[in-house]
Structure formats: structure tokens, C-alpha cells
Amino acid sequence: MNQNLRLLASAVALLLSPLPALAASSPDTGQGIDAVTGIDVMTSTVMQKGQSSISGLGLRVRIQSPRVIKEIEFMPSIEYWRSYTTAQPYDIRATRKDATLGTDVRYNFQSGAWKPYLGAGMAIHFLSTRVDAPSFGVNDDTNSVIKGGLAVLGGVSFGLAGKLDNFLEIKYHHLSDYRQLKFNWGLAYNL
Numbered sequence: 001m002n003q004n005l006r007l008l009a010s011a012v013a014l015l016l017s018p019l020p021a022l023a024a025s026s027p028d029t030g031q032g033i034d035a036v037t038g039i040d041v042m043t044s045t046v047m048q049k050g051q052s053s054i055s056g057l058g059l060r061v062r063i064q065s066p067r068v069i070k071e072i073e074f075m076p077s078i079e080y081w082r083s084y085t086t087a088q089p090y091d092i093r094a095t096r097k098d099a100t101l102g103t104d105v106r107y108n109f110q111s112g113a114w115k116p117y118l119g120a121g122m123a124i125h126f127l128s129t130r131v132d133a134p135s136f137g138v139n140d141d142t143n144s145v146i147k148g149g150l151a152v153l154g155g156v157s158f159g160l161a162g163k164l165d166n167f168l169e170i171k172y173h174h175l176s177d178y179r180q181l182k183f184n185w186g187l188a189y190n191l
Contacts (some may be wrong), residue, residue, distance in 0.1 A: 035191075037073060038062040040167065042186030049179045051096065056081030058184065060104075064172045075104045075121070079182075092133040098180075099126040100173075104153060114158050117169075127178060149175035155184070162187045163190045 051124035060077030064070065082097040102123025109116045128144040155169025165188040173180040 009034050034065045034074075036061060037064045038188050038190040040075075040186050040188045042167075042184045044079065044081065044171075044182045044184045047181045048096075048098075048099075049085065049177070054081055054083040056098075056182070058186070062138070062188075069107075071108045071110065072077050073108065075106060076121075077102050077123075085142065089174075090133065091135050092131070094132075095128075095130040097128050098178075101126075102151060104151060106153065114156050115165075116156045117154065119153045121153070122148065123151055123173060124148050125173070125175060125178065146180060147175045150180075151174050157188060160187070164188070165190060 007046060022172075038061075039062045040058075040062065042058040042060075044058060044159045045053050046056045047053045056079060058077060058079040060075045061142070063074045064072070065074070077100075079100040079102070080098070082095065084093075084095045086093050100123050102121055104119045104121030105154045106119030125147045126144070127147060128142065130140070131138055132140045151171055151173045152173040153169055155167055157165045157167035160166050167184070167186050167188055169184045171182045173182070
């Protein structure tokens with residue numbers, strides 16, 4: 001298993017490991033500590049500066065704190081995309097990828113069946129580019145960088161069936177030289 005997949009698996013395990021503790025009750029007050037309100041799985045169309053659009057995946061947990069306004073949710077997340085291309089007859093192969101660990105805070109507007117929301121957050125991006133072009137003297141050259149950046153998002157969720165919701169959102173990651181705009185679609189399981 002390559003290093004990026006191990007990093008991704010470790011991040012998912014860290015993201016999901018505190019779920020039982022977060023849903024527990026405090027013995028002092030009888031009130032819940034920070035309650036997990038749901039889990040979202042999403043797919044993205046990612047447009048990064050300097051490249052065509054590609055697809056990505058994401059997973060996030062929604063947490064609500066009784067000490068904060070009930071319309072506010074905290075969302076630790078992990079997102080990943082990978083782009084691979086070849087150019088024949090020049091024998092050029094290029095791979096770009098981004099594994100992102102982040103946390104967003106969103107405000108859910110109270111509405112009918114459609115529930116709009118706005119949010120902002122921060123994330124750490126593990127970006128990597130790999131090029132192999134032997135006919136041009138470039139043999140398996142790799143460049144990796146870790147960048148932090150801010151994010152803003154807006155979207156709408158709507159009921160699907162029972163505890164399942166659909167959601168559509170737009171998310172912008174502000175990274176110097178690597179700005180990304182994502183159109184996300186996903187399924188939300190509400191606890």
C-alpha cells in the first residue's frame with residue numbers, strides 16, 4: 001500500500017474513532033457532550049487552477065454542541081482527488097493528487113423541505129505531482145507540497161427517505177497557486 005493510501009486510511013480512522021465518545025452523556029449535567037448529528041459521503045467535481053475538472057471523494061462527520069447555537073454544526077472532513085493523464089506518442093505520463101484534512105463550521109438556515117446552509121473552514125492539503133517523460137529526459141520526477149488554506153461553502157440539503165438526505169454544495173479552497181472550486185453532491189445520514 002503506498003504512503004498516500006496509508007495516510008488516507010489513518011485519517012479516516014482518526015476521523016471516525018471519537019464517534020462513540022462524542023455521542024455520550026455527561027454525568028454532571030445529563031446533557032449530551034458534543035453530539036454527532038450525521039455522516040456525509042460526497043463526490044466532487046474539482047476545478048483547480050491550471051487543470052481541467054476531475055472527480056474527487058469526501059467523507060465528513062457533522063457534530064453539534066449543546067453549548068453553541070443549535071443551527072451550527074462542526075464538520076471534520078477528509079477529501080481526496082487524483083488526476084492521471086498520458087500524452088502519446090510522446091510517452092508522457094502525469095499524475096496530480098490532493099488529500100485534504102479539514103474542519104468546517106456551517107450555519108443551517110431553518111426552512112421547509114429544502115435546508116440551505118453557509119459555512120467556512122480551514123484545511124491542510126497534501127498535494128503531489130508526478131511526471132514521467134523519458135523521451136524528454138524526465139524520469140519519474142515528483143514534487144510534493146503541504147499547504148494550509150481557508151475554505152468557504154454554501155449549499156442546500158433536502159430529504160430523500162427516512163434518515164437519508166441529499167445535498168448539493170459549492171466549496172472554494174483558497175490556496176496560493178492551487179486554488180480549488182468544488183461542486184459537491186452527496187448523501188447525508190442523520191443520526
